[in-house]
Amino acid sequence: MRKTIAFMMVALLCLSQMVLSPAQVESASEFDANRLRVAYSVDPDGLDPQRTVAASTFQVTSNIYDTLVKVTPAGELQPGLAESWEVSEDGLQITFKLVEGKQFHNGEPFNAQAVVNSFERLKGEESPRAKDYQNIIEMEAVSEYEVRFTTEELDVDLPSKFAYAWTAIVETGVADSLRTQPVGTGSYRLVEWTPQERILLEAYEGALTQAQIRTVEMRNIPDPQARVLAMQSGEVDFMSISGEQRPLVETISGYQVIANPMNGIQLMPMNQENEYLKDPQVRRAIAMAVNKESLIEHIFADDGQKIGSHYPPILANYVDLSEHIPYDVEGAKQLMEEAGYGDGFKLKMYLPKDYQMYVDAGQVIAEELKQLNIQVEIEVVEWAYWLENVYQGRQYDLTVVGHTGRLDSYQWLARYHSESPENYFNYSNERVDEILETVSQIQDATERDVLYQELQTILAEEVPAVYIQSPAQLMAMREEIQGYETYPIDIMPYSDLSYR
Numbered sequence: 279m280r281k282t283i284a285f286m287m288v289a290l291l292c293l294s295q296m297v298l299s300p301a302q303v304e305s306a307s308e309f310d311a312n313r314l315r316v317a318y319s320v321d322p323d324g325l326d327p328q329r330t331v332a333a334s335t336f337q338v339t340s341n342i343y344d345t346l347v348k349v350t351p352a353g354e355l356q357p358g359l360a361e362s363w364e365v366s367e368d369g370l371q372i373t374f375k376l377v378e379g380k381q382f383h384n385g386e387p388f389n390a391q392a393v394v395n396s397f398e399r400l401k402g403e404e405s406p407r408a409k410d411y412q413n414i415i416e417m418e419a420v421s422e423y424e425v426r427f428t429t430e431e432l433d434v435d436l437p438s439k440f441a442y443a444w445t446a447i448v449e450t451g452v453a454d455s456l457r458t459q460p461v462g463t464g465s466y467r468l469v470e471w472t473p474q475e476r477i478l479l480e481a482y483e484g485a486l487t488q489a490q491i492r493t494v495e496m497r498n499i500p501d502p503q504a505r506v507l508a509m510q511s512g513e514v515d516f517m518s519i520s521g522e523q524r525p526l527v528e529t530i531s532g533y534q535v536i537a538n539p540m541n542g543i544q545l546m547p548m549n550q551e552n553e554y555l556k557d558p559q560v561r562r563a564i565a566m567a568v569n570k571e572s573l574i575e576h577i578f579a580d581d582g583q584k585i586g587s588h589y590p591p592i593l594a595n596y597v598d599l600s601e602h603i604p605y606d607v608e609g610a611k612q613l614m615e616e617a618g619y620g621d622g623f624k625l626k627m628y629l630p631k632d633y634q635m636y637v638d639a640g641q642v643i644a645e646e647l648k649q650l651n652i653q654v655e656i657e658v659v660e661w662a663y664w665l666e667n668v669y670q671g672r673q674y675d676l677t678v679v680g681h682t683g684r685l686d687s688y689q690w691l692a693r694y695h696s697e698s699p700e701n702y703f704n705y706s707n708e709r710v711d712e713i714l715e716t717v718s719q720i721q722d723a724t725e726r727d728v729l730y731q732e733l734q735t736i737l738a739e740e741v742p743a744v745y746i747q748s749p750a751q752l753m754a755m756r757e758e759i760q761g762y763e764t765y766p767i768d769i770m771p772y773s774d775l776s777y778r
Contacts (some may be wrong), residue, residue, distance in 0.1 A: 283397075285706070300757055302748035303507055309515060309756055309758060309777065310493070311758075311777040312465060312491065312492045312493060313491065313492070313494075313495065313515075313591060313719070314491045314493070314494045314495070314515050314516055314759075314772060314775060315495050315497065315513065315514050315515045315516070315628070316494060316495070316496045316497065316509055316514070316515070316516045316517060317496075317497050317499045317505045317509070317514040317516075317517035318334070318335040318337075318496055318497070318498060318499070318517070318518070319498075319499065319500050319518075319632055319633075320332075320500075320632040320633070320661050321334070321473055321474055321498050321500070321632075321661075322334050322335035322338050322339075322477075323335055323459040323661070323662055323665060324457035324458070325338060325339055325342065325456065325457060325458065325468065325471065325631050325735045326339075326456040326457045326460065327339040327340075327343055327443055327446040327460075327726060328396075328399055328400050328405055328407070328444055328446070328448060328456075329404065329405065329406070329445050329457065329657065330346065330406070330444075330454075331406050331407075331665065331669065331700075332661075332665060332712055333682055333683065333768040334661070335596060335684075336443035336444070336767075336769060337768060337769065337770040338477060338487070338496070338770075339443060339446060339460060339462075340446075340464070340768075340769035340770060340771060341464055341465055341466040341479060341494070341754040341770070341771060341773070342446075342460045342462045342464045342466055342467065342468060343443075343446030343447065343460070343462030343463065343464045344358055344359045344446065344447060344463045344464050344486055345358050345359065345441055345442070345443070345445050345446055345486075346358050346359050346360040346363075346374055346376075346393065346439060346440045346441075346447070346476070346485075347360060347363070347437060347438070347440040347441040348414060348441060348443065348766075349438075349441045349685060349765065349766065349767055349769075350410040351763040351765055351766070352416060353459070353541075353766045355437055355441060355479065357377075357440060358441075358486070359376060359377055359380070359438075359447055359463065359486065360374035360375060360376055360377070361375055361376065361377050361386065362374075362375045363375070363678065365436065366567060368400075368432070368735050369429075369432045369433070369434065369436070369721075370428060370429050370430075370431075370432060370623065371426060371427065371428050371429070372426070372427050372429075372436055372437065372440075373420065373424065373425070373426045373427075374393070374424070374425050374426075374427075374440075375423065375424055376388070376389065376390060376393065376423040376424065376425065377423075380425050380463050380484065381463070381484055382449040382461050382462060382463055382697060383449075383461050383462060383463070383467040383482060384449060384452065384461050386449050386451060386461075388447070389419075389422050389423060390419035390420065390421065390422055390423055390424055390425040391422075392420045392447060392449070392450070393417075393419070393425045393447055394417045394418070394419050394425060395450040396446075396447045396448050396450060397411070397414070397417055397427075397445075398417065398450075399448065399450055399453060400444065400445065401414065405468075406699065407444045407699070408499075409699055410418065410439070410692075410704065411439070411485060412550075413429045413430055413431055413433055414427050414428070414429055414430075415428055415429065415430045415677040415758055416428035418766050431718075431719055432675065432718070432719040432721070433572060433718045434482075434718060434719070434720070434726070435685075435686040435688055435689075435718060438686050438689075440504075440645060441685060441767065442683075442685075442767060443768055443769055445768050446462060446464075447463065448460075448461070448462060449461040458471065458749065463482075463484075463485065463486060464482065464485060465481065465482060465484075465485040465486075465487050465488065465489040465771070465772070465773035466479035466480060466481055466482060466485075466494060466772065466773070467479065467480055467482045471716055474498055475497075475498055476495060476496060476497050476498060476567075477495075477496040477498075478493070478494075478495050478496075479494040479495075479496070479540040479772070480492065480493055480494075482492070485773075487684055487771075487773045488770060488773070489773040490773070490775070490776040491571065491772065491775055491776060491777070492543060494772050496507075497514070498513075500631075500632055502520065502522075502523060505519075505523075506519075506526055506527060507521055507581070509527065509530060509533065509754060510530050513547070515755060515756050515759065516753070516755040516756070516759060516775070517753070517754055517755075518751070518753055518754075519535070519752045519753070519754045520578075520579065520634070520635055520752065521578050521579025521582075521750070521752065522577075522579045522635075523752075523754075524537075524579060524581070524752055527754045532615070532756060532757055533754055533755065533756055533757060534754070534755060534756075534757050535752060535753070535754050536579065536752070536753050536755070536762060537750045537751070537752050538746070538750065538751050538763075538764035539583075539591075539592045539750060539751075539763065539764075540592075540682065540748065540749050540750055540751040541590050541592055541593065541682060541683060541684070541764075541765075541766035541767070542680055542682035542683065542748060542749060543585055543588060543589070543590055543680065543681055543745060543746075543747070543748050543749075544578070544582070544592060544636075544639075544678070544679070544680040544742040544746045544747050544748075544749055545588070545678070545679065545680070545681070545744060545745045545746055546568070546639075546640070546643060546676060546677065546678045546743055546744040546746065547676070547677055547679065547702065547703050547742070547743040548561055548675070548676055548703065548708070548741070548742060548743055548744070549672060549674055549675050549676070549702070549703065549704055550703055550704040550705055550742060551672065551704045552625070552675050553620065553677070554623050554625070555675065557617055557619075557627075558740050559613050559616065559617040559742070560566070560613075560614065560617050560619060561740070561741040562603060562610075562613055562741055563610040563611075563614045563617070564610070564647065564650070564652070564741075564744060565741045565744045566601045566603055566604065566605065566606045566607070566609055566610035566613070567605075567607055567610040567646050567647055567649055567650050568605070568646055568647075568744050568746075569605050569646060570584050570737065570744075570746050570747065571584065571605070572642075573642060573643075573746055573747075574746070574747050577635055577638050577639045577642060578635060578639075578746075578749060581749060581750040581752065582746075582747035582748055582749040582750060583600075583747060583748045584600040584746070584747055585599070585600055585745045585746070585747055585748050586598070586599030586600045586601065586602045586603065586738045586745055587599045587602075587688075587734040587735070587737045587745055588681070588690065588691065588693075588694070588734070588737050588743065589690055589691070589734050590690075590748045591748050592748070593687070593690070594727075595687050595688075595730045595734075596599065596726050596732060596734075597731045597734045597735060598743065599734060599735065599738035602735075602737070602738040602739070603741065604607075607649050607650075609650075610650055610677065611649070611650060614650050614651075616766075618652070619713065621651055622650060622651025622652050622653065623651075623652060623653075624652075624653045624654075625647075625653070625654050625655070625675040625676055626653060626654075626655050626657065626674065626675045626676070627640055627643075627644060627654050627655065627656045627674070627675065627676040627677060627678075628656075628657050628658075628659050628664060628667075628674045628676075628677050629641075629656060629657070629658050629659070629677065629678055630658075630659065630660075630661050630664040630677075630679065631658045631659060631660055631661065632660070632661045633661075633679070633680075636678040636679055636680070637658055637678075638675070639678050639746070640656060640676075640678040640738075641656065643676075643744075644656055655677065664677070664679075668702065669702050670702075672702050672704060680749070682767075682768055683765075683767035683768035683769075684766075684767070685766060685767060687717075687726070687730040688714070688718050688730075691714065691730065691733050691734075691737075694710050694714070694733070694737065694742070695711055695714045695715075696699060696710075696711050697711075703742040705740075705742040707736060707740065707752075709736060710733060710736055710737075713729045713730075713733050714733075716729075717729045717730065751764045756777075758777045758778045759775055759776075759777060760775070760776055760777070760778055761774040761775045761776055762774065
């Protein structure tokens, strides 16, 4: 399959006279060890990590800011701006001892008060993550380099809450301008951001983790074919690729492709505010009519693993529910008849323009649903529109998207609480609410595991979304680049990278 795709793509490039000559291929092997040129498809919606939910933003800001706690590629917690931490016996307090002598990029001191100020802003009304941290009821600068957080209720996963990219310590003295002029303590500082064009980062000498590559130039190239051509001509050193692009990229001399399992899922959410989609029997029928195996093979290019619930297979507590609702078009038609919708109905599907694989998957699914007499009107929208109106505004019937980067089971599943601001499915289940309201306070790990597995099973049965696959993370880069690893949260630390 991949060889066929590669042949077709190369043929198309030949017809358009875009294939490089041998001399051009040879020149493409040159590189500058002090510069990394990155191609990216989705422009960030700002560079303020406390005012966004977009993974595309965090992959930039994780280089500009630091967090108190860092996470390893294996998902283990390690010191960041906090050199150590201690949790009280009752589990209601966590005290961080901070690194000393660090400054923000603008020269302001990093200390305990800066941490308190940053978290007060994270918990503020304008923060999309405020609800996630409402359990913290007190923050205190115990000394210049010691800060204590007190929670109202026990949260056994509390330390991990300080590792996510949105908990970045920001310089609140310039809070009003952080969206376009970010100021952190991270390995890189912002030199320039021209929206829809490029982001230029420069290594910060006083950083906690010193970058080995001095300059990172990030180029916004939304078109996937144009990104491959830029790599083929030697204009790009590093970029994420899709499974469909992999065969062609692997033919480019001097480049390598690294594939790692991803802490993520891809799905088709269904808005239960819709009069038809609020019926679980209708949702099950839709799920039965979607051929996941075909989507994975032909749209996602065979790189992922089929799933049946909102949980990635690489994490503990995973329950394999991939066959819970099998592909069965005739069975789906029968369910539609039983629900009283044999004649079908119309739905509106919004798809994010900047993610071609989601657009392609949505178009295939829309064709499949015609077998149930469901007519799907598709609208392809800009990413900013999708975030504001679909994800936050919940104005949609169907969409296709991905979720990534949670360290613990609760964070993966908490969006299904009926009152969660991230519950854009408008899903409600009393038992799910009950589990989510109690599980973080249960200290026995085995008991927690049982509850998380029960919750996954409920979602597989009630299908608030069609859960398609857990993807692989595919990165293409020059053969001279070393140090790349995949992280379980939405970060891309360029300080990890160097040239041989």
